[in-house]
Structure formats: C-alpha cells, structure tokens
Amino acid sequence: MSYFVNEKGYYGDFGGAYIPEMLYPNVEELRQNYLKIIDDADFQKEFHQLLKDYVGRPSPLYLAKRLSKKYNANIFLKREDLNHTGAHKINNTIGQILLAERLGKKRIIAETGAGQHGVATATVCALRGLECVVYMGEIDIERQAPNVARMKMLGAKVVPATSGSKTLKDATNEAMRDWINNPVDTHYIIGSVVGPHPYPDMVAIFQSIISEETKKQLIEQTGNDQPDYVLACVGGGSNAMGMFYHFIDDENVKLIAVEAAGKGVDSGFSAATTTLGKEGVLHGSRSILMQTHDGQVVEPHSVSAGLDYPGIGPQHAHLFKTGRGKYVSITDDESLQAGLLLTQMEGIIPAIESAHALAYLEKMTFTGAENVVICLSGRGDKDMDTYMKYFGL
Amino acid sequence: MNRIKTLFKEKKDILSIYYTAGYPNLGDTVAIAEELERCGADLLEIGFPYSDPVADGPVIQASSKQALDNGMDLKLLFEQLKDLRKTVSIPVLLMGYVNPMLQFGVENFCKACAEVGVDGCIVPDLPMVEYEDLYAPIFEANGISNIFLVTPQTSPDRIRKIDGLSNGFIYLLSSSATTGQHLNVSEDTEAYFSRIEALKLNNPTIIGFGISSRETFDKACKYAKGAIVGSAFVKSLKADDLQLSIQSFMKTFRP
Ligand SMILES: Cc1ncc(COP(=O)(O)O)c(C=O)c1O
Numbered sequence: 008m009s010y011f012v013n014e015k016g017y018y019g020d021f022g023g024a025y026i027p028e029m030l031y032p033n034v035e036e037l038r039q040n041y042l043k044i045i046d047d048a049d050f051q052k053e054f055h056q057l058l059k060d061y062v063g064r065p066s067p068l069y070l071a072k073r074l075s076k077k078y079n080a081n082i083f084l085k086r087e088d089l090n091h092t093g094a095h096k097i098n099n100t101i102g103q104i105l106l107a108e109r110l111g112k113k114r115i116i117a118e119t120g121a122g123q124h125g126v127a128t129a130t131v132c133a134l135r136g137l138e139c140v141v142y143m144g145e146i147d148i149e150r151q152a153p154n155v156a157r158m159k160m161l162g163a164k165v166v167p168a169t170s171g172s173k174t175l176k177d178a179t180n181e182a183m184r185d186w187i188n189n190p191v192d193t194h195y196i197i198g199s200v201v202g203p204h205p206y207p208d209m210v211a212i213f214q215s216i217i218s219e220e221t222k223k224q225l226i227e228q229t230g231n232d233q234p235d236y237v238l239a240c241v242g243g244g245s246n247a248m249g250m251f252y253h254f255i256d257d258e259n260v261k262l263i264a265v266e267a268a269g270k271g272v273d274s275g276f277s278a279a280t281t282t283l284g285k286e287g288v289l290h291g292s293r294s295i296l297m298q299t300h301d302g303q304v305v306e307p308h309s310v311s312a313g314l315d316y317p318g319i320g321p322q323h324a325h326l327f328k329t330g331r332g333k334y335v336s337i338t339d340d341e342s343l344q345a346g347l348l349l350t351q352m353e354g355i356i357p358a359i360e361s362a363h364a365l366a367y368l369e370k371m372t373f374t375g376a377e378n379v380v381i382c383l384s385g386r387g388d389k390d391m392d393t394y395m396k397y398f399g400l
Numbered sequence: 401m402n403r404i405k406t407l408f409k410e411k412k413d414i415l416s417i418y419y420t421a422g423y424p425n426l427g428d429t430v431a432i433a434e435e436l437e438r439c440g441a442d443l444l445e446i447g448f449p450y451s452d453p454v455a456d457g458p459v460i461q462a463s464s465k466q467a468l469d470n471g472m473d474l475k476l477l478f479e480q481l482k483d484l485r486k487t488v489s490i491p492v493l494l495m496g497y498v499n500p501m502l503q504f505g506v507e508n509f510c511k512a513c514a515e516v517g518v519d520g521c522i523v524p525d526l527p528m529v530e531y532e533d534l535y536a537p538i539f540e541a542n543g544i545s546n547i548f549l550v551t552p553q554t555s556p557d558r559i560r561k562i563d564g565l566s567n568g569f570i571y572l573l574s575s576s577a578t579t580g581q582h583l584n585v586s587e588d589t590e591a592y593f594s595r596i597e598a599l600k601l602n603n604p605t606i607i608g609f610g611i612s613s614r615e616t617f618d619k620a621c622k623y624a625k626g627a628i629v630g631s632a633f634v635k636s637l638k639a640d641d642l643q644l645s646i647q648s649f650m651k652t653f654r655p
Pocket of ligand 1: 123198384
C-alpha cells in the first residue's frame with residue numbers, strides 16, 4: 008500500500024483540490040511546478056544552505072536521560088524548538104519562500120494559530136524582502152501576544168480574523184479569501200499539511216528534513232535507524248508528517264499522532280479530530296473533520312492555539328484509516344502537566360502543542376529497551392502567559 | 401425543454417437574484433422567492449448556508465451565519481421547498497459549498513432537487529474532475545444542471561472543457577473576487593468579456609459577483625445574457641418588513 012500522494016492528488020480516499028474556480032489557476036500553477044522546482048539542484052542547494060546557516064539545522068536529537076529513567080525507555084527529543092524562530096514551522100516557510108520567488112510572486116500571505124507559522128513566514132519575508140500579510144484569529148491574537156509583536160516588528164501586517172470561532176480555521180478562511188482577491192502576484196504559504204493538493208505533499212516534503220536527520224542521528228547514537236516509536240502532536244499535522252515521513256514505509260516503527268482533547272473528548276470543548284470527526288471537505292481537501300450532521304464545521308477547543316483546528320491533513324486521515332498510524336488525544340490539563348514536567352526534569356520549556364506529545368508517555372508502558380523519538384515541535388516562550396496562569400507562577 | 405433553457409431562449413437582460421435560505425428569518429425562504437418573481441426576477445439562486453464560506457465576502461458570510469443560527473439545514477430547506485412549484489414558476493438554483501452536499505449525499509441531494517422542482521445548482525468548491533468522474537451521471541439522471549464559474553484567469557482550454565460539461569449556462573465572474581465587491585469594468589474586463597464572446601460557447605453566460613446597482617447590471621448585460629445580484633440584495637432585506645424591502649430593492653431593476 009502507498010501512504011504517499013498519487014498522481015491525482017489523493018492519499019487513498021483523501022486529498023484532492025476542492026477549491027473554487029478563482030483559486031484554480033494559482034493551485035494548478037503550483038501543482039505543475041512544485042516538484043520540478045524542489046528537485047532542481049539550485050533550489051536544493053539554497054534550501055539546505057539556509058536550513059544550515061540560518062535555521063541552525065540539523066536540530067539535535069537529544070537523549071533525555073532523566074525522562075528516560077522515569078518512563079523506563081530511551082526517550083529521544085528531536086529539538087525543533089531550537090530552530091530559529093522557535094519551532095518546526097520555519098522548515099516549511101524557507102522552502103515555500105524560495106518556491107514563491109521562483110514563481111515570480113511578490114506578495115506573501117499566511118494564516119496562523121499559535122503565531123509560530125506567522126512568525127516563521129514574517130521572518131522569511133523579511134529575509135527576502137517580500138511583502139507579508141498574516142491572518143490570525145482574534146482570540147489567538149489575545150492569547151499569543153508575544154508572537155503578534157514579533158510579526159509586527161518583522162514588518163508583517165497582522166489582520167485579525169473576526170468570523171466564526173476567531174481561531175485558526177477562520178484565519179485560514181480569510182487567507183483563502185485574500186488569495187481569491189489577489190490571484191496574480193500573491194503566494195499563500197499554508198502552514199501545515201492541509202489545503203488543496205499539492206499543499207499537503209509540498210509541506211510534508213519540506214518538513215521531512217525532521218525524519219531525514221533523525222534517522223542519521225539514530226544510527227550515530229544507537230546504531231539502528233529504526234526506533235520502536237515515533238510520537239508527534241497533530242494540529243493540521245505538519246510536524247508529525249515531517250517526523251513520520253521517512254519512517255512511514257518502515258512498518259515496524261510505530262507512529263503515534265497526538266491530538267488535542269481540550270477539556271475532554273466528550274466535553275464539547277475538544278479538537279480530537281479523529282475521535283470526533285467524520286469524512287468531509289475542509290479548506291480544499293477531503294479529509295476527516297469535526298462537523299455537524301449537516302456538514303457544518305464544528306468549532307474546536309484546545310488550550311494550545313496551534314492544535315485548535317477542526318481537521319487534519321489528508322495524509323493523516325489516510326494513515327489513520329489504514330491503521331498505519333495510531334491517533335490518540337491528550338487533554339489541556341495533561342499537556343500542561345507534561346510541559347511542567349519536562350521543564351523541571353530536563354530544563355526545557357516546551358510549546359504546549361509539543362507538550363501534548365510528551366504527555367502521551369504517561370499512557371505507554373515500556374520494558375526499558377525501547378527507543379522512542381518525540382518531536383519537540385516548538386519552545387514554550389510564546390506560552391509563558393498560559394503556563395503562569397495555570398500554575399499560578 | 402427545461403426551465404433554464406427556456407428562459408435563456410426567450411429572454412435577454414436576465415435578472416438573477418441570490419439570497420440565503422433561512423435568512424433573515426428561518427421561514428422566509430419561499431416567501432422571498434414568491435415576492436421576487438412578482439417583482440420581475442427571472443432566475444433565483446437560493447444559497448444553502450455553510451459555516452466556512454471561503455468564496456464569500458462579509459454580507460453573505462453574515463447571512464449564512466444568521467441562517468445557521470436560525471436552524472437552517474438541507475433537510476429543512478427541501479421541506480420548505482416542497483410546494484415551491486405551486487407558487488413559483490421561474491427557474492431556481494441552489495448554491496452552496498460541497499461539504500453540506502456530501503454529508504446529505506450527492507444522490508439524495510439531486511433527487512431532492514428534482515422532487516421539489518429545483519433546476520440546478522452551483523457548488524463553487526466542487527472540482528471539475530470530481531464532478532466529471534463521480535457525480536455528472538447522478539446530476540444528469542435527475543435532470544439537474546451543474547453551473548460552473550469562469551474567471552478572467554481561466555484558460556481558454558479550460559473554458560471549453562467547462563462549456564462541454566455545462567448544461568444551462570456559465571457563470572462569468574467579472575474578476576477573481578469574493579462576493580460583494582464592486583464591478584469595475586476596466587479595459588481588461590472588457591477584453592476578457594470579448595474573449596469569452598469570441599469563443600462562441602454552446603452555453604450562454606451571465607455575469608456575477610459585484611453587480612450591486614442598475615448601472616452595473618446594465619453594463620454587465622452588454623456583455624452577457626444577464627447578471628446576478630447577490631450581496632446588494634441580501635443587504636437590503638429587512639426582517640420586519642420583508643415584502644416592502646424586496647419591492648423597493650427590485651424597483652430600481654424592474655421599474
Ligand atoms: C510548536 C508547534 N507545534 C505544533 C503545531 C501544530 O501544527 P502542525 O500540526 O502542523 O505541526 C504548531 C502550530 O502552530 C506549533 O506552533
């Protein structure tokens with residue numbers, strides 16, 4: 008079975024490009040060119056040079072000794088939090104800005120939830136001197152204030168999305184509307200493995216550097232490039248897809264994707280898409296999404312803005328449906344506790360998104376021999392307000 | 401011959417009006433259709449609301465949200481339209497996004513349309529390939545026309561393909577835009593409309609998005625068989641005086 012995209016833009020039953028005609032020329036231009044551009048030697052050289060000298064890659068694979076002892080397994084953290092701008096998001100924005108330049112685009116738009124993708128986009132726009140507009144839900148603007156300030160300082164215009172739940176889904180709607188109204192000179196840098204084909208594949212390719220490096224690092228550190236488990240949190244699913252990518256065809260490596268249960272999957276305040284969702288179309292692709300009987304998108308909830316999204320990327324839907332990946336969920340409380348635990352045991356303050364993946368360790372049992380890799384997708388600086396309020400610090 | 405074909409054969413300067421089902425009040429759907437026909441509308445596009453209408457501007461976003469809050473869904477809409485053809489004779493299209501239609505079931509949707517006398521639908525985010533591969537036979541079996549959009553950026557090859565799959569008319573967007581912008585006929589737009597005319601398509605065209613006044617309507621009718629008014633009409637609807645608000649809006653178009 009193939010877990011990757013086919014020539015029609017589908018992963019099994021999922022994917023495709025469900026977009027209005029207004030977006031067709033842009034998306035088609037991308038579809039026809041993305042692989043050609045990415046495979047070009049010049050592009051590869053520039054991409055990898057920037058990842059090394061500007062982002063600071065390779066990111067370390069760190070054996071967390073005290074955590075390992077506590078859980079009775081070898082716990083490795085893939086340190087995407089150490090990237091420039093503080094999360095995995097920049098791997099994708101570097102790739103897409105180079106691609107946008109090669110397509111002759113002059114203006115960049117993006118959506119953002121936690122603000123990490125917005126910051127990563129504003130950063131590469133500053134780096135290359137391109138105009139940047141970031142759409143962000145009004146609620147997220149409040150809970151991620153430091154990132155809003157960073158984007159502004161980087162020269163981006165931050166536009167509040169005031170419709171619907173005023174979070175990531177609505178920011179995505181606004182970005183798509185912007186693209187419809189600016190069909191010629193604008194490139195939309197989507198921040199996750201969602202959206203119409205070829206976005207899920209393109210973003211996965213740019214993020215796949217995470218598992219590419221991890222394999223090499225595992226060989227160096229353990230002599231075996233196949234861990235027993237790979238874990239990552241899933242909002243739209245880009246850090247998870249990057250972490251899974253080169254392990255997907257290694258069927259003995261167990262892939263665990265951690266969604267946000269919010270206040271609990273049955274509480275009505277959750278973002279546990281695979282548990283609560285059904286098949287349907289959101290933001291241009293057929294996938295699994297949280298919706299009513301009538302196909303209206305349900306407003307999600309998570310303490311972490313980056314996971315507060317009612318869908319998942321189509322490749323995740325495929326991994327879920329085929330059983331190749333195990334999809335689980337972690338509550339707000341569990342994730343915050345896991346964030347505090349990592350901070351106090353390893354001296355690393357994780358993003359609350361990443362803390363969801365860490366929290367799942369509590370639910371696993373080990374014999375002491377297993378190698379476990381967790382994608383530490385981002386750092387917790389942006390979440391200090393939430394942590395401080397929750398723990399009364 | 402079906403209602404859409406007859407209309408395009410017999411009339412020019414066709415005035416099509418879009419409004420959202422279940423807005424301003426849940427039960428207004430059919431009353432608005434009746435009043436619009438009385439006031440001289442030639443074609444109706446009834447929107448079935450969706451929570452995430454990416455092709456729409458603020459006015460239709462707001463009417464969709466209100467309609468959903470009022471309790472509108474496809475099941476109720478088809479119930480409301482049960483006796484449509486007792487009082488409304490002009491062609492009626494349903495317009496909305498693909499996800500509610502998929503959840504209802506495409507076959508159920510087309511059957512329900514045929515049963516109540518809906519003539520066709522416009523689903524902007526239903527891709528042409530999926531329509532062609534999966535759904536066209538279902539639409540055709542039920543006699544439902546699928547209306548496609550074309551923008552100034554749509555290539556001539558693709559327009560021809562769309563023409564081949566269309567059975568009714570083609571919806572020309574004056575520019576690539578979300579709904580509710582203002583039509584601005586520049587030299588580029590004129591060149592685009594002329595380009596379309598020169599293609600000598602099998603299906604007639606009407607122009608939509610940005611038609612808000614008599615003036616823009618007349619302009620659009622120079623280049624196509626008619627035009628569609630959406631946001632401007634929705635904005636003018638008054639919940640407490642529906643009939644009067646429709647009459648006064650329609651007066652400028654059909655004095
Ligand atoms: C640190 C971090 N991790 C994870 C995510 C979730 O996104 P994705 O599922 O695409 O990796 C975000 C999104 O903002 C993030 O900032």
